[in-house]
Amino acid sequence: QSVLTQPPSVSGAPGQRVTISCTGSSSNIGAGFDVHWYQQLPGAAPKLLIYGNTNRPSGVPDRFSGSKSGSSASLAISGLQAEDEADYYCQSYDSSLSGYVFGSGTTVTVL
Amino acid sequence: QVQLVQSGAEVKRPGASVKVSCKASGFTFTDYGFGWVRQAPGQGLEYMGWISAYSGNRNSAQKFQGRVTMTTDTSTNTAYLELRSLRSGDTAVYYCARLRLLAAPNWFDPWGQGTLVTVSS
Secondary structure: OOOEEEOOOEEOOOOOOOOEEOOOOOHHHHHOOOOOEEEOOOOOOOOOEEEEEOOOOOOOOOOEEEEEOOOOEEEEEEOOHHHHOOEEEEEEEEEOOOEEEEEEOEEEEOO | OOEEOOOOOOOOOOOOEEEEEEEEEEEOOOHHHEEEEEEEEOOOOEEEEEEEOOOOOEEOOOOOOEEEEEEEOOOOOOOEEEEEEOOOOHOOEEEEEEEEEOOOOOOOEEEEOOEEEEOOO
């Protein structure tokens, strides 16, 4: 069981907006630790998508955005495209475990 | 360009050990740390630990303590992960990823291509 909880799957039609939640607790996200997001395309290594809750690395389209509130965070994908079909993971740090933690992962399907 | 290149796939018997390498290029090796994350077939990402290439300080997830050793070789800009007493549940793709050495915990970027370790009798 992952420390950070994500919905197993979300789906949307091309052009729509989807959001992925990442729910933690008072020892990780709620403690103020930043949340980061990764995209994993089929058969590939994860790739950094959002860092420091809201920041996009160079080259990541502005269709991707992140937010954080309390013990939860969210990743939004607007203008959904076929190439966005992938698994998405959130990541933070947990003070009780004294280590990094990942979300359970969410599969995005473009209908 | 910034790159992490990992060693090739391995097949091991239960009880054996495996050592995975992660060669860095395109940046100053000792300015960063290196994390290790694994992914079992069809499963999510699992944090294993990380090591500072600057100080050698390391942290490993409780689940792997006593079974994992992380090292770095600054002469070859390579990070290593050794996992001992392998069992079938250790079958997974093992990734290395770069960590910035900041006061606060941060993010993994970039990632190596992954190394498939298969444990089978």
